[in-house]
Amino acid sequence: MSALSWARRIGGGPLLRACVLVLALFVLVSLLAPWLAPQDPTFGDLGNTLVGPGAGHWLGTDKGGHDTFSALIEGTRTSLVGPLAVVLFSTLLGIAVGLFSAWRGGWIDTVLGRVLDILFAFPALLLAILAVALFGKGLTAPVLAMAVAYTPYTARLVRGLAAQEKVRPYIAAYQVQGHSSVFVALRRLLPTIMPTVLAQSTVNFGYALLDLAALSFLGLGVQPPTPDWGAMINQGQAAVLEGQPLSAIVPAVAVVLVVVAFNVVGEHLGDRLAGRES
Amino acid sequence: MTSVMTAALRRLLGMAATLLVTSFLVFSSLYLAPGDPAAFLVRGRSPSPDELAAIRQQYGFNDPFPVRYWHWLDGVLHGDFGRSYLFHQSVGEVLWSRLPATLLLVGVSTLMIAVVGIGAGIVGALRRGTRTGSAVLLLVTVGAAVPSFVAAIVLRSVLGVKLGWFPTIGNGTGVLDRLHHVVLPAIALSVTFMALVTRVTRSAMLDELRREHVEVALSRGLPRGTVIRRHVLRNALGPITTVCGLLVSGMLVSTAIVETAFGMSGVGSLLVQCVDELDFQVVQAIVLLVVAAFVVVNTAVDLVYPLIDPRVRAAGGAR
Numbered sequence: 001m002s003a004l005s006w007a008r009r010i011g012g013g014p015l016l017r018a019c020v021l022v023l024a025l026f027v028l029v030s031l032l033a034p035w036l037a038p039q040d041p042t043f044g045d046l047g048n049t050l051v052g053p054g055a056g057h058w059l060g061t062d063k064g065g066h067d068t069f070s071a072l073i074e075g076t077r078t079s080l081v082g083p084l085a086v087v088l089f090s091t092l093l094g095i096a097v098g099l100f101s102a103w104r105g106g107w108i109d110t111v112l113g114r115v116l117d118i119l120f121a122f123p124a125l126l127l128a129i130l131a132v133a134l135f136g137k138g139l140t141a142p143v144l145a146m147a148v149a150y151t152p153y154t155a156r157l158v159r160g161l162a163a164q165e166k167v168r169p170y171i172a173a174y175q176v177q178g179h180s181s182v183f184v185a186l187r188r189l190l191p192t193i194m195p196t197v198l199a200q201s202t203v204n205f206g207y208a209l210l211d212l213a214a215l216s217f218l219g220l221g222v223q224p225p226t227p228d229w230g231a232m233i234n235q236g237q238a239a240v241l242e243g244q245p246l247s248a249i250v251p252a253v254a255v256v257l258v259v260v261a262f263n264v265v266g267e268h269l270g271d272r273l274a275g276r277e278s
Numbered sequence: 279m280t281s282v283m284t285a286a287l288r289r290l291l292g293m294a295a296t297l298l299v300t301s302f303l304v305f306s307s308l309y310l311a312p313g314d315p316a317a318f319l320v321r322g323r324s325p326s327p328d329e330l331a332a333i334r335q336q337y338g339f340n341d342p343f344p345v346r347y348w349h350w351l352d353g354v355l356h357g358d359f360g361r362s363y364l365f366h367q368s369v370g371e372v373l374w375s376r377l378p379a380t381l382l383l384v385g386v387s388t389l390m391i392a393v394v395g396i397g398a399g400i401v402g403a404l405r406r407g408t409r410t411g412s413a414v415l416l417l418v419t420v421g422a423a424v425p426s427f428v429a430a431i432v433l434r435s436v437l438g439v440k441l442g443w444f445p446t447i448g449n450g451t452g453v454l455d456r457l458h459h460v461v462l463p464a465i466a467l468s469v470t471f472m473a474l475v476t477r478v479t480r481s482a483m484l485d486e487l488r489r490e491h492v493e494v495a496l497s498r499g500l501p502r503g504t505v506i507r508r509h510v511l512r513n514a515l516g517p518i519t520t521v522c523g524l525l526v527s528g529m530l531v532s533t534a535i536v537e538t539a540f541g542m543s544g545v546g547s548l549l550v551q552c553v554d555e556l557d558f559q560v561v562q563a564i565v566l567l568v569v570a571a572f573v574v575v576n577t578a579v580d581l582v583y584p585l586i587d588p589r590v591r592a593a594g595g596a597r
Binding site: 122130 | 310
């Protein structure tokens, strides 16, 4: 109900509203997952493998007899928590680096710019794979590695915006009044650029979800029996060749839906902010 | 002219510095692993005395850290990446045997991305506001969100299993069979990048179309096709090339996904296999190569930029 009124307030076309609703739905599902899942997704019913959709199993079962619908619902949690952590860490880190760089300027700005340039050469998924090679499979090491890999995008954005904002009269006015640099930078400058940063973070969320799903698909991320969309697609692959693609298609559709929704919402926020500024 | 040369020289020096720093980071990553690095490299297997000697030679664990890095870098520059415990071969040999398949995959995908991406971008810009234009935009939004592993599932299931037009697994043998095998993986690898290139082409074309010189050219009676080709597309090529350069690293990493999904034997699937089976020396070599390829390609893009867009040259090579 509140999601619907929120969607109305955002405005925009039906595509945008649909995307906001999709996101609200998946967040709700991830919060209520244990109560919504009709069956235990880790239970493999070997008497009912690769069953089609029906009353017992709404979206059928996979090769190991796991209920696809329940796994989809429980998998929402791991699939959304990973990217959430990546975006939180990388946004905080990016704001810190970007603000510091723009505020100090001079050689610090130059050096940090170089460091960010070098980080850009390491794609997030590659850094995540390297982290798995060093620390073992799972979610923690890849999430931390990807947080580092996504930081330059936010840091570069924050640096650019903050450098523009820093020379405005109101900043000088606060400084003349004797407010500390930390206060002016964090409490006065940051809030003015925060909406644009959040728009970028929204788009980053979608990409981080793709990268983490890819990692689980490769068998290097979330490990079965923990339900995860990427891992489900991986498990469903063998059945694809037997002409039973459903258990792989269902989580694949979920991934694409959520990522499209994040991209559309993020870009809309970005466009709206750009429109307001010009 | 000399300013262009100085700028080019500075770019090349910058590239060398970046490569040095990235290689140091990749080398040092080994020391982030918990425990003794030598034990980490051989964990889970019983290496032969020869292999143990080779690892000491490669990493020189008794030397001071800078000396160790220098030895390692010296080896890498001579094509010596150490030994693979999984294959009992030198890492260089293992990589070399897997490289052709990956190069074919990347080459075919690049061709598809360039032709379809730029083509669709041009159509999207010229047919803006029409049904075709909206269709291009919708395809871009969806395409950018379809990861290669999802594309792989759909392609294998429909074109492979249902219709039986293409093989769904393996590399194939012989030229034609290899090409036949690489079609679906190449499409799976291209989808996201096609969408990105389409979007950039479209917006770069639209930016140019709005500008005055286009209006002037048209009002002077130049044929529309000529104006689009020589005044609009030509000017839009700069940003398109830059974005294509930035996509290289993502594409190389995605070969890991696509090759694994299609059961192909290439460098990408090798990376996944070696992470899975604890062969760190191979992983380290592949990470280094991907990062180096990204740095080199993007420097090359910067270097050819003044050739594509002479306005940059007139501005003294500064960008």
